[in-house]
Amino acid sequence: MENYHVIGIMSGTSLDxxxxxxxRFTYNEGNWIYKILNTETVPYSDIWVQRLAGLTEVSAVEIIATDRAYGHYLGELVKAFVDRHQLQVDFVSSHGHTVFHQPQLHITFQVGSGAYLAAAAEAPTVCDFRTLDIALGGQGAPLVPIGDRLLFAEYDFCLNLGGISNISQEGQDRRLAFDISCCNMLLNPLAGQLGMPYDKNGDQARSGSFNQALFDRLNEPSYFSAPSPKSIGKEWADENSLRAIQESKAAVQDKLHTACHHMGYQIAQAVRQHADQQRGKLLLTGGGAFNSFLVEQIRHYLGPTFEVVVPEPELVNFKEALIFAFLGVLRWRQEPNCLQSVTGARHDNCGGAIYWN
Ligand SMILES: Nc1ncnc2c1ncn2[C@@H]1O[C@H](COP(=O)(O)OP(=O)(O)OP(=O)(O)O)[C@@H](O)[C@H]1O
Ligand SMILES: CC(=O)N[C@H]1[C@@H]2OC[C@@H](O2)[C@@H](O)[C@@H]1O[C@H](C)C(=O)O
Incomplete structure (x- = not known):
């Protein structure tokens, strides 16, 4: 039996x-067992939100400086977390924050220098999980599916509702997974127009009405019917879904309402397109799982033969951090942590750079 104690760090596209x-991960006779022992979300200061969100518009020097500064910041967060809870840590495993993701140009880039993180945390650090997959011709995303396979095998589908929604499932002989559509990265700016950081429980969406023209426009992009491998970056979101929302004259509540219908519809399409049987058990995680209007739409479009399971809030909120910790364990063991069946890379690969402090 082998045990690993790891801190997983995730910064999602919602910038919350x-x-x-x-x-803790335990490997025993070919099976993995996980336990989440401590968690914490550290909200970004306005300064960090502006700095990270603005990175697509600044000089190369500023990007490099932010990569270092943000890595150092993450390391300080780790150090404080370890000291506060008196943790024994084998290593840290960090996703970083995605700035660019254009796999068609062979580009994916996350800031959060592993070297600076390791130095500030005073702990070995695994980072940069996506670049090798891109170098092997893959999308570099989504990477969570191997964790879904090895840690959540009791579910037929794993659906995450973060800034972008994505789904993962076991096909006949291989794992299938892809990004479905924009999720909170579309809803949060609309809530912002109503003076809220997000649409709590989907209350504003619920109070709105359905707008057929906007629904049709949101469903228009060819991305939705394209086969996987495929993944979405902020660049695609700006050009497509966010633009459709901006150009619509509908009331904000109607936009929220219609966007939730669009997401529920696309999620159901994604599930049905690949489901061998038109039934199954679906694990729902990510902050969007708290948006009850959105979850109702997902249930509605999926129909009653699919069981949608919303787990305890700790797993809803920390599943991606848990799985990035696990990807670090696989990297540490020099085992594959990126699936070519998901990303389209030339072969399964073992992504991630390790910095020993
Ligand atoms: N009670 C709630 N009601 C509605 N929405 C909520 C609630 N709580 C959280 N959210 C949404 O969840 C978002 C955070 O979700 P999460 O942390 O899973 O996203 P992320 O990590 O940025 O995404 P990604 O998976 O794309 O990397 C918030 O920005 C908000 O939109
Ligand atoms: C490039 C990038 O950061 N992609 C994220 C993003 O957020 C959701 C979706 O888009 C997914 O592709 C991915 O994150 C998860 C954690 C993944 O790689 O599985």
Missing amino acids: GVDLAYC
């Missing part, structure tokens, strides 16, 4: 904060 999850 840094998720830290201290986890």
Whole structure:
């Protein structure tokens, strides 16, 4: 039996904060068992939100400086987390924050220098999980599916509702997974127009009405019917879904309402397109799982033969941090942590750079 104690760090596209999850992974006779032991979300200050969100518009020097400064910041968060809870840590495993993701140009880039993180945390650090997959011709995303396979095999589908929604499932002989559509990265700016950081429980969406023209426009992009491998970056979101929302004259509540219908519809399409049987058990995680209007739409479009399971809030909030911790364990063991069946890379690969402090 082998045990690993790892802190997984995730910063998602919603820019709501840094998720830290201290986890134990046990490998026993070919099976993995996980336990989440401590968690913390550190909300971003306005300064960090502006700095990270603005990185697509600044000089190369500023990008490099932010990569270092943000890596150092993550390391300080780790150090404080470890000291506060008196944790024994084998290593840290960090996703970083995605700035660019254009796999068609062979580009994916996350800031959060592993070297600076390791130095500030005073712990070995695994980072940069996506670049090798891109170099092997893959999308570099989504990477969570191997964790879904090895840690959540009791579910037929794993659906995450973060800034972008994505789904993962076991096909006949291989794991299938892809990004479905924009999710909170579309809803949060609309809530912002109503003076809220997000649409709590989907209350504003619920109060709106359905707008057929906007629904049709949101469903228009060819991305939705394209086969996987495929993944979405902010660049695609700006050009497509966010533009459709901006150009619509509908009331904000109607936009929220219609966007939730669009997401529920696309999620159901994604599930049905690949489901061998038109039934199954679906694990629902990510902050969007708290948006009850959105979840109702997902249930509605999926129909009653699919069981949608929303787990305890800790797993809803920290599943991605947990799985990035696990990808670090696989990297540490020099085992594959990126699936070519998901990303389209030339072969399964073992992504991630390790910095020993
Ligand atoms: N009670 C709630 N009601 C509605 N929405 C909520 C609620 N709580 C959280 N959210 C949404 O969840 C978002 C955070 O979700 P999460 O942390 O999973 O996203 P992320 O990590 O940025 O995404 P990604 O998976 O794309 O990397 C918030 O920005 C908000 O939109
Ligand atoms: C490039 C990038 O950061 N992609 C994220 C993003 O957020 C959701 C979706 O888009 C997914 O492709 C991915 O994250 C998850 C954690 C993944 O790689 O599985």
